[in-house]
Amino acid sequence: MDFKDDDRAREIGLTRLSKAVSRALRHEPWLFELELDEHGWTSTDGLLEALRREIPEWSDLELADLPMLIDFAAKPRHEIQGQRIRALYGHSTPGAIALVAATPPAELFHGTSPESIGSIFSGGLQPMSRQYVHMSADAETAVRVGSRKSKHPVILTIDTVAALASDVTFYRGSDMVWLARHVPAEFIRILRAG
Known part of the structure; x- marks a missing residue:
């Protein structure tokens, strides 16, 4: 999905994507079959794979789309370090998955x-x-x-x-x-x- 083509499509697409990423990283990682470490990090590849499965229009979602998502937000909600991503706040899960x-x-x-x-x-x-x-x-x-x-x-x-x-x-x-x-x-x- 190319979020850069049209401002309106970009806004709708990025808003929807932001909500899906927040749901996956803040509230229901198990539904996306993601494993969060003790600091809330998960792999960007795992998140992208889950999002591609979630919404057919996101089948060509790429790693480069995640920083665009972060830049799009009015205030920082997520952060990326190397091949990892996490939500910065708002977790409703009782802590990250600890074994x-x-x-x-x-x-x-x-x-x-x-x-x-x-x-x-x-x-x-x-x-x-x-x-x-x-x-x-x-x-x-x-x-x-x-x-x-x-x-x-x-x-x-x-x-x-x-x-x-x-x-x-x-x-x-x-x-x-x-x-x-x-x-x-x-x-x-x-x-x-x-």
């Missing part, structure tokens, strides 16, 4: 695409290009996350009681997100098929 091993609810949820089911049931939930598998505390959030991957996401449930008994470690990311390095297939079942 604290904890006992999760008896059941967690994960939304995914139908195409991923075969590999999940053969090798479990893997972090893929991220450091951790992201799981939701409720099915509704898993549906929202899964909808970013497919129009008809598959919603999985994770039996955390059995997984904990087999030494799977879960980390509390926030009230809504739980993390693990790997969840074996034996603890996963389909709650809702795509």
